[in-house]
Amino acid sequence: MNKIIVYEHVDFKGLHREFTLDVPDLHSMDFGDCISSLKVIGQPWLAFNDSDYKGLAHAYEEGEYNHIGQNDSISSLQLVSEDLEHPQITLFDKPNFEGASKIITEETNLLYGYFNDKASSHIVQKGVWLLYEHANRKGWQYIAREGDKLSNYESVFHFNKKCSHVYPLQGGRATITSNILWDSQKIESEREVVIDEIKGVNNTDFEQTFTTTTSKIYESATSHSFKLKLSGLKVNESFYLSIGPSTNLKVEKGNIDSMVTVDKVEVIMPANIPPHSELNIRVIRKVVTASVPVELTITKNGKSKTECGEYRSVSGSNISARYIMKPVQKKV
Structure with a gap:
């Protein structure tokens, strides 16, 4: 608001x-x-x-x-009700919009160019502009609004050939809401990685306890990243992607980066090895790379537009154990 x-x-x-x-x-x-x-x-x-x-x-x-x-x-x-995006003002070095002209679309210190202290009239095509008497936004100022056609500075406010700095007013911060389209998730690749291997041999005639614990804890990591579909598009405000109940990816202003979340996964281990048997346990991490489209709704000054992005994750949180049991020959 x-x-x-x-x-x-x-x-x-x-x-x-x-x-x-x-x-x-x-x-x-x-x-x-x-x-x-x-x-x-x-x-x-x-x-x-x-x-x-x-x-x-x-x-x-x-x-x-x-x-x-x-x-x-x-x-x-x-x-200020004007649309402040894509501002434009044209300055003229003579009254009545005549003589040399200069089109300006961003904040400009005229002291650094050839149009310093030369403007005598202007037309505002878009936005709202502040015209300053001195460089660096100093001195007397005039507010020029969209549609303003001022034909003679001298007759209006004795500002003729005294403009040294122009600045377009900036709109308020935009609010950005994101919608991750999970139904359109695409699995790009899957691969398995052996992260642990445990071997136990029972050469006795009795069942033996394989381990004192019934489970083992492994650490897993998932990387999260976000990018805009259009490489030239810029997000000027920070916002969050709500990935899960306790995971939010913050997209900073001007810095679309990634994050890594770390979890602990408990893997159940068998408790006993039968007589004259060998048990091999392989702990497998399944690494899944997935991408999901994201809709961004950007609202500013009551106007909304939709942009498209992509959330991407590389997850290794799926960890499981595979058992291979085989007999061993009795020792004579």
């Missing part, structure tokens, strides 16, 4: 209010010109010094702000 929580004092102290919809006049809510700290969840919010979304404005992206520059001067709040 997109919401903003505003506090009367710094460090989130004093009275507070929570809003999920635009507030044209905070005074009508008995909370005008008293905000000193705030928290944003989801999409960014715009805070205006005057009611009805007028006056000086600042943008606040998702996060916690224990002290704000607009201390005790916010009179209205507005949720």
Whole structure:
């Protein structure tokens, strides 16, 4: 959910209010010109010094702000409703969208290029942009929203040829839910590995105890990994794959890695060896490599999209014992 929580004092102290919809006049809510700290969840919010979304404005992206520059001067709040993915703005070095132009699709410090302090007009094709007077997001700023066509900086806010930095507002964190399609699991390979071999011989005329214990414990490991079907696709948030009741694979932001879980398996051993018999026990680990398709539902700003991934495991948790009993000749 997109919401903003505003506090009367710094460090989130004093009275507070929570809003999920635009507030044209905070005074009508008995909370005008008293905000000193705030928290944003989801999409960014715009805070205006005057009611009805007028006056000086600042943008606040998702996060916690224990002290704000607009201390005790916010009179209205507005949720940014634009789609903030794939932002684009075109700057022109002359008024009325004429002269040389520069198309920008990501945060840019104009000080490092040829368009520093040259912009005189702009058109916002997508997203919401902050235009700064100085590099590194400093100085006076202007908020340019999607569809904004400002033909002359000088006549509007005396900003002509003073823009040195542009920054597109970032949307709130996405929520990601995963669905592992176990019914479509594919076994890619199976192989058996001998991990232990035990031999016992009874040359007597009486049944003998083979071992003092009736079972033996072996350690097994299973590797888990996840990958996206499209190699160019990026997951920008962390999420969990629930593999079992006690196993969750965490896919970190920008780091899709694997994990290994370790279990202990008890293998039952025979207790006795008949007279004049030889018992061979082979402990076999069955290693199974399997893959399962995964559906990811990515929800951001009320919009959802589905991506496909693949969960893969290499499991050696299936451990069993095989017995071979054969007679031995009596010693003369």
